[in-house]
Amino acid sequence: MEFTDVVAGREAVRKFDGRKPTDEQLAQILEAGRLAPTAYNKQPQRVYVLESDEALGKMDAVHPCRYGAPVVLLVCGDRAVTPDLDGIPTAMVDASIAATHMLLAAYNTGVDSVWAGVFKVEETKKIFGLPDSMIPVCFIDLGFRSPEYKGNPQHTKRNPLETMVTRL
Numbered sequence: 386m387e388f389t390d391v392v393a394g395r396e397a398v399r400k401f402d403g404r405k406p407t408d409e410q411l412a413q414i415l416e417a418g419r420l421a422p423t424a425y426n427k428q429p430q431r432v433y434v435l436e437s438d439e440a441l442g443k444m445d446a447v448h449p450c451r452y453g454a455p456v457v458l459l460v461c462g463d464r465a466v467t468p469d470l471d472g473i474p475t476a477m478v479d480a481s482i483a484a485t486h487m488l489l490a491a492y493n494t495g496v497d498s499v500w501a502g503v504f505k506v507e508e509t510k511k512i513f514g515l516p517d518s519m520i521p522v523c524f525i526d527l528g529f530r531s532p533e534y535k536g537n538p539q540h541t542k543r544n545p546l547e548t549m550v551t552r553l
Protein backbone atom coordinates (compact mmCIF):
# COMPACT_ATOMS: atom_id res chain seq x y z
CA MET A 386 0.00 0.00 0.00
CA GLU A 387 1.17 3.57 -0.65
CA PHE A 388 2.44 5.23 2.52
CA THR A 389 0.07 8.19 2.08
CA ASP A 390 -2.87 5.80 1.79
CA VAL A 391 -1.82 4.03 4.97
CA VAL A 392 -1.53 7.29 6.91
CA ALA A 393 -4.85 8.64 5.62
CA GLY A 394 -6.78 5.37 5.72
CA ARG A 395 -5.97 4.07 9.19
CA GLU A 396 -8.81 4.79 11.56
CA ALA A 397 -9.98 3.79 15.00
CA VAL A 398 -12.12 0.66 14.68
CA ARG A 399 -14.48 0.06 17.57
CA LYS A 400 -16.29 -3.12 16.61
CA PHE A 401 -14.44 -6.28 15.62
CA ASP A 402 -15.87 -9.42 14.06
CA GLY A 403 -13.81 -11.84 16.16
CA ARG A 404 -11.46 -13.16 13.43
CA LYS A 405 -7.81 -13.24 14.47
CA PRO A 406 -4.97 -11.70 12.44
CA THR A 407 -2.71 -14.38 10.98
CA ASP A 408 0.68 -15.12 12.51
CA GLU A 409 2.30 -13.42 9.52
CA GLN A 410 0.24 -10.26 9.94
CA LEU A 411 1.04 -10.19 13.64
CA ALA A 412 4.74 -10.71 12.91
CA GLN A 413 4.75 -7.75 10.49
CA ILE A 414 3.02 -5.54 13.04
CA LEU A 415 5.47 -6.44 15.82
CA GLU A 416 8.43 -5.98 13.49
CA ALA A 417 7.31 -2.40 12.82
CA GLY A 418 7.39 -1.79 16.58
CA ARG A 419 10.86 -3.30 16.80
CA LEU A 420 12.18 -0.99 14.07
CA ALA A 421 10.84 2.21 15.62
CA PRO A 422 13.29 4.98 16.48
CA THR A 423 14.08 5.42 20.18
CA ALA A 424 16.08 7.94 22.18
CA TYR A 425 19.77 7.01 22.16
CA ASN A 426 18.60 3.78 20.48
CA LYS A 427 17.95 2.31 23.93
CA GLN A 428 14.84 0.46 22.68
CA PRO A 429 12.80 0.44 25.89
CA GLN A 430 9.57 -0.55 24.14
CA ARG A 431 8.04 -3.78 25.44
CA VAL A 432 4.97 -5.43 23.94
CA TYR A 433 2.77 -8.00 25.67
CA VAL A 434 0.60 -9.90 23.20
CA LEU A 435 -2.74 -10.63 24.84
CA GLU A 436 -4.45 -13.53 23.07
CA SER A 437 -5.54 -16.02 25.72
CA ASP A 438 -8.99 -15.67 27.28
CA GLU A 439 -7.25 -15.07 30.59
CA ALA A 440 -5.08 -12.22 29.27
CA LEU A 441 -7.94 -10.61 27.34
CA GLY A 442 -10.12 -10.87 30.44
CA LYS A 443 -7.46 -8.99 32.38
CA MET A 444 -7.64 -6.16 29.88
CA ASP A 445 -11.43 -6.14 30.21
CA ALA A 446 -11.00 -5.74 33.96
CA VAL A 447 -9.00 -2.52 33.58
CA HIS A 448 -10.21 -1.05 30.28
CA PRO A 449 -13.65 -0.85 28.67
CA CYS A 450 -12.42 -0.51 25.07
CA ARG A 451 -11.62 -3.95 23.66
CA TYR A 452 -14.63 -3.93 21.33
CA GLY A 453 -14.39 -7.69 20.77
CA ALA A 454 -10.80 -7.64 19.50
CA PRO A 455 -9.33 -11.17 19.59
CA VAL A 456 -5.73 -9.96 19.98
CA VAL A 457 -4.51 -6.95 21.90
CA LEU A 458 -1.03 -5.51 22.28
CA LEU A 459 -0.18 -3.97 25.62
CA VAL A 460 2.58 -1.52 24.73
CA CYS A 461 4.89 -0.42 27.51
CA GLY A 462 8.11 1.50 28.01
CA ASP A 463 10.70 0.31 30.51
CA ARG A 464 12.14 3.17 32.51
CA ALA A 465 14.92 0.88 33.72
CA VAL A 466 16.25 0.78 30.14
CA THR A 467 16.26 4.49 29.39
CA PRO A 468 16.38 7.42 31.79
CA ASP A 469 13.93 10.32 31.85
CA LEU A 470 15.25 13.36 30.00
CA ASP A 471 14.71 16.62 31.84
CA GLY A 472 11.60 15.22 33.49
CA ILE A 473 10.19 13.72 30.32
CA PRO A 474 9.66 9.95 30.54
CA THR A 475 11.61 8.91 27.46
CA ALA A 476 10.45 5.30 27.77
CA MET A 477 6.88 6.50 27.35
CA VAL A 478 7.74 8.63 24.33
CA ASP A 479 9.61 5.73 22.71
CA ALA A 480 6.77 3.31 23.43
CA SER A 481 4.30 5.75 21.84
CA ILE A 482 6.40 5.90 18.67
CA ALA A 483 6.57 2.11 18.52
CA ALA A 484 2.82 1.94 19.05
CA THR A 485 2.23 4.36 16.17
CA HIS A 486 4.46 2.28 13.90
CA MET A 487 2.40 -0.79 14.80
CA LEU A 488 -0.96 0.93 14.17
CA LEU A 489 0.20 1.91 10.70
CA ALA A 490 1.74 -1.49 10.02
CA ALA A 491 -1.52 -3.12 11.05
CA TYR A 492 -3.48 -1.11 8.50
CA ASN A 493 -0.84 -1.77 5.85
CA THR A 494 -1.20 -5.50 6.38
CA GLY A 495 -5.01 -5.39 6.32
CA VAL A 496 -5.60 -5.51 10.06
CA ASP A 497 -7.85 -2.99 11.83
CA SER A 498 -6.91 -1.46 15.13
CA VAL A 499 -7.62 1.11 17.77
CA TRP A 500 -5.32 2.73 20.32
CA ALA A 501 -6.81 2.51 23.81
CA GLY A 502 -4.84 4.67 26.21
CA VAL A 503 -4.01 3.20 29.60
CA PHE A 504 -5.59 5.26 32.34
CA LYS A 505 -5.66 2.85 35.29
CA VAL A 506 -1.89 2.62 35.33
CA GLU A 507 -1.33 1.00 38.72
CA GLU A 508 -4.20 -1.47 38.27
CA THR A 509 -2.88 -2.40 34.84
CA LYS A 510 0.64 -2.97 36.18
CA LYS A 511 -0.72 -5.12 38.99
CA ILE A 512 -3.06 -7.31 36.96
CA PHE A 513 -0.38 -8.07 34.34
CA GLY A 514 2.38 -8.44 36.93
CA LEU A 515 4.54 -5.76 35.30
CA PRO A 516 7.79 -4.74 36.97
CA ASP A 517 7.76 -1.41 38.74
CA SER A 518 9.89 0.27 36.07
CA MET A 519 7.42 -0.60 33.28
CA ILE A 520 5.05 2.15 32.12
CA PRO A 521 1.97 0.79 30.34
CA VAL A 522 1.24 3.29 27.56
CA CYS A 523 -1.57 1.82 25.52
CA PHE A 524 -3.50 -1.21 24.45
CA ILE A 525 -3.75 -1.73 20.70
CA ASP A 526 -6.81 -3.76 19.79
CA LEU A 527 -6.24 -5.80 16.64
CA GLY A 528 -8.68 -7.62 14.39
CA PHE A 529 -11.07 -7.09 11.53
CA ARG A 530 -13.90 -4.58 11.53
CA SER A 531 -17.41 -5.87 11.92
CA PRO A 532 -19.64 -5.20 8.90
CA GLU A 533 -21.82 -3.26 11.35
CA TYR A 534 -19.03 -0.77 12.06
CA LYS A 535 -19.86 2.48 10.32
CA GLY A 536 -16.46 4.15 10.74
CA ASN A 537 -15.19 6.68 13.24
CA PRO A 538 -16.73 10.13 12.65
CA GLN A 539 -13.74 11.69 14.45
CA HIS A 540 -11.43 10.32 11.79
CA THR A 541 -12.29 13.06 9.29
CA LYS A 542 -12.20 15.86 11.86
CA ARG A 543 -8.76 17.40 11.87
CA ASN A 544 -7.60 20.92 12.61
CA PRO A 545 -6.23 22.98 9.74
CA LEU A 546 -2.49 22.79 9.22
CA GLU A 547 -2.01 26.32 10.60
CA THR A 548 -3.18 25.13 14.02
CA MET A 549 -0.37 22.62 14.08
CA VAL A 550 2.41 24.42 12.26
CA THR A 551 4.38 27.51 13.21
CA ARG A 552 7.09 28.46 10.73
CA LEU A 553 9.96 30.34 12.33
Ligand SMILES: Cc1cc2nc3c(=O)[nH]c(=O)nc-3n(C[C@H](O)[C@H](O)[C@H](O)COP(=O)(O)O)c2cc1C
Pocket residue numbers: 395396397398399450499500501502537539540541
Ligand atom coordinates in the same frame (compact mmCIF):
# COMPACT_ATOMS: atom_id res chain seq x y z
C1 LIG B 1 -3.41 8.59 23.35
C2 LIG B 1 -4.69 8.04 22.75
C3 LIG B 1 -5.63 7.47 23.59
C4 LIG B 1 -6.80 6.91 23.04
N1 LIG B 1 -7.65 6.25 23.86
C5 LIG B 1 -8.76 5.67 23.34
C6 LIG B 1 -9.62 4.88 24.16
O1 LIG B 1 -9.36 4.67 25.34
N2 LIG B 1 -10.70 4.33 23.58
C7 LIG B 1 -10.99 4.49 22.26
O2 LIG B 1 -12.00 3.96 21.79
N3 LIG B 1 -10.20 5.22 21.45
C8 LIG B 1 -9.09 5.81 21.96
N4 LIG B 1 -8.24 6.51 21.14
C9 LIG B 1 -8.55 6.66 19.70
C10 LIG B 1 -8.91 8.13 19.36
O3 LIG B 1 -10.17 8.45 19.91
C11 LIG B 1 -8.91 8.27 17.84
O4 LIG B 1 -7.62 7.99 17.36
C12 LIG B 1 -9.33 9.69 17.42
O5 LIG B 1 -10.71 9.87 17.64
C13 LIG B 1 -9.04 9.98 15.96
O6 LIG B 1 -9.72 9.06 15.15
P1 LIG B 1 -8.97 8.10 14.11
O7 LIG B 1 -7.96 7.28 14.89
O8 LIG B 1 -10.06 7.24 13.56
O9 LIG B 1 -8.31 8.96 13.09
C14 LIG B 1 -7.06 7.03 21.65
C15 LIG B 1 -6.07 7.59 20.82
C16 LIG B 1 -4.91 8.06 21.36
C17 LIG B 1 -3.85 8.62 20.42
